[in-house]
Amino acid sequence: MGSTFSGIELGKRALQVQRKSLDVTGHNISNANTEGYSRQEAIHATNRPHTIQHGTGAGQVGTGVKIDEIKRVRDEFIDGQIREETSAQGKWEVKNDALEQIELIFNEPSDKSLRNSMDEFWNSLQELNNNPESEAVRATVRQRALSLTDTFNHLDDQLRDYRTSLNNQLKTKVNDINSYGQRIADLNAQISRIESMDQNPNDLRDKRDLLVEKLSKITSVQTNEMDNGAVTVNIEGQSLVWQDEVSKLKTVETASSDSKFDKTVEVRWDKTNEEVNFTNGEMQGLLEARDEEVPKYVEQLDNMAQELAATFNDQHHQGYGLSDTEMTELESNVQATPSDPLDGATGKFNVVVNGSVEDSVTVNSGDGLNTIANKIDGVAKVDSFTVDNNGDGAADTLKVHSSLSGTAIDLVNTSDTEAGAVNVVQKLGLKGTGAGRDFFTGKTSEVASGSTAGKADIVFVVDNTSSMDSIQEEVKDNLSNFIDTIKSKGVNDIQMGVIEYRDSNIIPKDFSGSNWTSDPDKVKATLANLDSSSGGSEEYAMQAVKDTINNYDFRSNEAGLQVKNAVLVTNEDADDEGQLSSTIDNANIEGLQVHGVYHEGTDIYGEDTSEFDNLTSSTGGESVDLSDSSWGSKLANVVGGAIGSAASSSEDNGEITAKNIDLAKAIKSEGGLAKIAAATKASDNADSNGVNDYAGDGGNALALSQVDNKKVFSSGTADFGDYYESNISKLGVDSQRAGRMVKNQEVLTKNLKQQRDSISGVSLDEEMSKMIKYQQSYTAAAKFTSTMDEILNTLVNGIKR
Numbered sequence: 075m076g077s078t079f080s081g082i083e084l085g086k087r088a089l090q091v092q093r094k095s096l097d098v099t100g101h102n103i104s105n106a107n108t109e110g111y112s113r114q115e116a117i118h119a120t121n122r123p124h125t126i127q128h129g130t131g132a133g134q135v136g137t138g139v140k141i142d143e144i145k146r147v148r149d150e151f152i153d154g155q156i157r158e159e160t161s162a163q164g165k166w167e168v169k170n171d172a173l174e175q176i177e178l179i180f181n182e183p184s185d186k187s188l189r190n191s192m193d194e195f196w197n198s199l200q201e202l203n204n205n206p207e208s209e210a211v212r213a214t215v216r217q218r219a220l221s222l223t224d225t226f227n228h229l230d231d232q233l234r235d236y237r238t239s240l241n242n243q244l245k246t247k248v249n250d251i252n253s254y255g256q257r258i259a260d261l262n263a264q265i266s267r268i269e270s271m272d273q274n275p276n277d278l279r280d281k282r283d284l285l286v287e288k289l290s291k292i293t294s295v296q297t298n299e300m301d302n303g304a305v306t307v308n309i310e311g312q313s314l315v316w317q318d319e320v321s322k323l324k325t326v327e328t329a330s331s332d333s334k335f336d337k338t339v340e341v342r343w344d345k346t347n348e349e350v351n352f353t354n355g356e357m358q359g360l361l362e363a364r365d366e367e368v369p370k371y372v373e374q375l376d377n378m379a380q381e382l383a384a385t386f387n388d389q390h391h392q393g394y395g396l397s398d399t400e401m402t403e404l405e406s407n408v409q410a411t412p413s414d415p416l417d418g419a420t421g422k423f424n425v426v427v428n429g430s431v432e433d434s435v436t437v438n439s440g441d442g443l444n445t446i447a448n449k450i451d452g453v454a455k456v457d458s459f460t461v462d463n464n465g466d467g468a469a470d471t472l473k474v475h476s477s478l479s480g481t482a483i484d485l486v487n488t489s490d491t492e493a494g495a496v497n498v499v500q501k502l503g504l505k506g507t508g509a510g511r512d513f514f515t516g517k518t519s520e521v522a523s524g525s526t527a528g529k530a531d532i533v534f535v536v537d538n539t540s541s542m543d544s545i546q547e548e549v550k551d552n553l554s555n556f557i558d559t560i561k562s563k564g565v566n567d568i569q570m571g572v573i574e575y576r577d578s579n580i581i582p583k584d585f586s587g588s589n590w591t592s593d594p595d596k597v598k599a600t601l602a603n604l605d606s607s608s609g610g611s612e613e614y615a616m617q618a619v620k621d622t623i624n625n626y627d628f629r630s631n632e633a634g635l636q637v638k639n640a641v642l643v644t645n646e647d648a649d650d651e652g653q654l655s656s657t658i659d660n661a662n663i664e665g666l667q668v669h670g671v672y673h674e675g676t677d678i679y680g681e682d683t684s685e686f687d688n689l690t691s692s693t694g695g696e697s698v699d700l701s702d703s704s705w706g707s708k709l710a711n712v713v714g715g716a717i718g719s720a721a722s723s724s725e726d727n728g729e730i731t732a733k734n735i736d737l738a739k740a741i742k743s744e745g746g747l748a749k750i751a752a753a754t755k756a757s758d759n760a761d762s763n764g765v766n767d768y769a770g771d772g773g774n775a776l777a778l779s780q781v782d783n784k785k786v787f788s789s790g791t792a793d794f795g796d797y798y799e800s801n802i803s804k805l806g807v808d809s810q811r812a813g814r815m816v817k818n819q820e821v822l823t824k825n826l827k828q829q830r831d832s833i834s835g836v837s838l839d840e841e842m843s844k845m846i847k848y849q850q851s852y853t854a855a856a857k858f859t860s861t862m863d864e865i866l867n868t869l870v871n872g873i874k875r
Contacts, residue, residue, distance in 0.1 A: 085858045085859030095844070102841050111280055112146050114146055114276055115144070117144070117145050146274065152833070156290075162819050166359065168360055170812035173367065194221065194222075200776075206752040206775055215750060219737055227733060227735065230372060230732040241338070251292055251314070251323055255321075258285050269303040293355035293358070312343065322344045323342065324341075328340055334372055378797065382735070383735060391510045394508065394509050394753045394774070400482030400758065401482060401483060403506065404475070404507065406472040413442045414442060421489040424486045427456065429759045433452075437498050443472055446458075446498075447473075458472065459473055506755050511740055513737065514736070515730065516734040753769065788800075
């Protein structure tokens with residue numbers, strides 16, 4: 075039989091359970107808007123019944139209700155999906171932000187954009203073609219060019235600054251990962267302790283899940299709950315959190331594997347120093363933006379700057395400025411019909427040498443290109459020949475050059491065009507091969523002390539006659555010592571060349587198809603194999619130096635290497651002081667050091683080496699006597715010092731990039747406007763006033779303006795405008811795609827969170843319904859308890875009476 079007071083106990087339990095259930099409902103309502111909160115339920119269960127063993131009982135009698143647990147309503151599968159999609163959303167949000175920032179940097183279209191700067195520059199060259207003598211137009215060309223180079227520099231700086239910003243963001247995100255990891259580990263400790271007391275730490279679990287979800291936006295995470303309630307958190311296959319321990323990350327600044335950038339930031343595990351390879355989340359987005367997007371656009375700008383400098387300089391080399399007053403070589407256009415280039419017409423022209431008419435040449439009807447060349451070749455002091463420029467095996471181009479060093483030549487039309495004769499010079503397209511002057515270059519950049527300087531060339535200009543055998547041998551024997559001394563200056567990549575000076579011609583000696591080598595043994599072999607027995611020039615050895623300075627082919631090869639030092643190996647007479655002065659002036663302009671290697675007593679300028687010493691000292695070079703066994707070290711100390719400081723003090727640091735593109739010193743100088751090469755020819759025969767007689771010729775300016783249309787990109791299919799517009803369009807497409815991916819991920823995560831909220835979220839309507847239910851149950855339980863009290867009162871007091 076049950077206890078007399080069992081009814082009171084049953085009512086008490088009912089009151090307690092309904093009261094606790096009301097508390098849970100109130101907790102839900104209070105946290106309806108709390109981030110990460112999961113709805114809780116008080117799970118009711120019948121209390122253990124009382125079994126009647128004897129009497130008239132009917133078996134077991136219930137003893138009321140109890141709360142079995144306060145359950146946290148959560149769907150772990152949906153949680154995992156949300157974390158996965160949140161990681162993808164974080165990645166695309168960062169990439170979208172990065173691409174939008176790059177779009178802002180390029181700022182296309184606008185009046186400050188690169189496209190606008192290029193258009194203004196090309197337009198100014200068109201105007202220069204129309205008014206090549208105008209100083210105002212030349213000033214506009216230079217200013218537009220400066221604006222263009224400044225735009226390249228500015229865009230490169232902004233992209234590099236943004237890359238630095240991305241590195242800083244990486245550091246911030248690593249701090250966030252470590253912070254989340256530590257807080258999750260702390261919660262693991264609390265949860266494990268509470269669960270060991272057979273309690274449910276629901277609110278702590280909510281906090282932990284929220285931290286894991288926030289962490290998943292930064293990087294992809296994998297979780298696994300252990301028996302004690304602690305959760306392990308792995309990122310990219312390695313444990314970030316284990317029980318109450320956290321393995322932290324760190325950032326390390328290292329040298330960048332991309333040669334375009336000095337430093338980069340790597341994320342590593344603090345304990346093992348292993349690099350973390352992120353595959354999703356904001357970290358992956360930041361890394362892709364830093365290592366793929368920014369370098370891609372820096373490289374595209376570099377490609378444009380390099381092609382602009384190379385293509386424009388190549389054309390500028392072929393022209394002459396207002397201050398250029400002589401030509402030493404002329405070249406015709408490629409002739410479509412070399413057998414009759416004048417199409418049956420006739421013509422005449424004078425051959426002018428050093429300002430005086432040396433002879434007149436008459437071209438008869440039907441004369442072929444070779445015949446015309448032979449007629450010119452018959453003129454004293456002038457050589458002429460034909461070459462095959464289009465590769466079809468037939469000579470199609472006429473070349474004319476002076477046969478003596480320091481000789482200026484010109485071809486002046488004398489045809490009676492009114493009588494039907496043609497201007498032969500104009501018809502053949504004969505024009506000078508140019509002053510060989512750069513328009514663009516790379517501006518100075520600082521190199522840290524002790525670092526290796528950039529590539530620089532040493533060109534050995536050998537005046538090759540039979541009397542040079544002994545000098546060449548001594549140069550060859552001392553070459554290793556020479557190179558070793560230069561390397562001691564911190565210059566490890568030395569590009570060397572050998573140029574032979576013979577019969578007024580400059581002949582580069584090849585090294586397996588290249589004019590440049592880093593192997594001193596190849597230079598030795600070349601010096602040893604020079605065929606001096608064939609005889610050499612008895613004229614001006616200094617012409618070799620001058621041509622080396624002025625001729626583009628020997629100042630810069632296809633790899634962009636610049637001649638910094640010319641070592642003149644000579645034993646010849648050179649008695650033209652005007653030639654020497656011109657060489658010195660040009661050397662100063664171009665910033666090239668000229669050095670001399672010769673035997674004591676070498677007959678240079680009338681048995682007086684002072685002028686030769688003047689040349690070397692004025693260019694920062696040095697003259698040394700081969701009879702001094704230490705000449706190699708002495709000369710190398712000067713040359714090596716010059717190369718070692720080239721990257722920090724010279725105008726040109728080798729490869730031209732968007733970061734360093736600038737106008738050449740000659741163009742930026744006070745007299746630089748006159749050096750803009752707008753003309754195709756040069757002479758000062760008319761009045762000897764020091765101004766180019768062809769100042770009104772804007773032919774090369776027109777050719778310069780047409781550089782914009784040259785197909786130099788994408789395997790010869792795109793010009794400058796096409797290439798740039800294609801890149802900007804691709805940027806826009808990539809940005810739009812990233813924006814769409816962000817929206818897609820937002821929709822997906824929103825739907826998943828709505829699914830989770832339908833399960834775990836607090837519905838105020840549902841909670842109000844429960845509150846009423848528990849309130850009414852509480853009231854009923856109170857009434858039941860009161861009734862039992864009355865029954866007991868009657869029983870006790872009635873028996874008493």
